């Protein structure tokens with residue numbers, strides 16, 4: 001595997017009953033890049049994310065993350081290696097404050113270990129550090145003014161920003177975002193794009209996105225992977241997918257070819 005690839009997925013497959021949800025997908029993500037997966041409903045995009053992040057087990061194929069095969073690891077083991085994913089339809093705990101929701105994304109909480117339980121000083125130090133970091137992340141994504149409010153008051157778009165901040169608490173090297181812009185108003189999409197770009201530069205983060213909105217995909221992606229019926233039917237620079245007949249047939253439908 002090239003050292004330049006943070007993620008390398010080879011011929012991965014899974015079926016649910018008679019449905020070949022992912023049917024031999026091969027794709028990769030370069031370190032520090034934004035790669036987007038597009039494709040019609042039911043193409044297998046979310047299932048591919050589930051396979052990569054360990055949420056479901058594959059029938060066959062390999063997933064290498066930083067050169068290490070991870071297809072047999074559990075989600076928490078994969079998260080621990082620096083790959084964090086978000087879910088389609090961001091969930092927040094409405095009865096916790098915004099900053100507390102972000103803090104839930106932290107790993108290595110000493111309060112969860114016995115030693116931490118018996119060491120309240122370590123626990124409270126951890127908690128204040130964790131709160132500080134959560135606040136700084138909320139500032140980075142631009143919703144720090146809501147820090148002490150119940151998360152329930154946030155709009156759909158603001159919840160996505162909260163979800164992003166929570167993912168960053170674990171200090172990932174790679175983020176998998178499933179439809180981060182869905183239902184977000186255009187102003188917040190701009191904000192999210194800005195945030196993703198600055199994160200990429202500041203932390204050398206790599207991104208794998210599922211996204212339906214082609215404008216946004218073209219805007220943000222270094223590479224685009226097109227799926228249909230469980231297979232990768234095209235893979236390349238954003239502009240190249242417009243010229244691919246397979247993609248036009250399977251996904252773009254009646255959309256006219258760019259001249």
Ligand SMILES: Nc1ncnc2c1ncn2[C@@H]1O[C@H](COP(=O)(O)OP(=O)(O)OP(=O)(O)O)[C@@H](O)[C@H]1O
Nearest residue numbers: 016019020021039040041042043044045046047048
């Ligand atoms: N847990 C499951 N059990 C049975 N079938 C499933 C399951 N998860 C996904 N599928 C099926 O696998 C196929 C791929 O679904 P998937 O959710 O991965 O598509 P998607 O590309 O994410 O679609 P969307 O754009 O609507 O989010 C679909 O036919 C779906 O019905």
Ligand SMILES: [Mg+2]
Nearest residue numbers: 045046047088
């Ligand atoms: Mg999906």
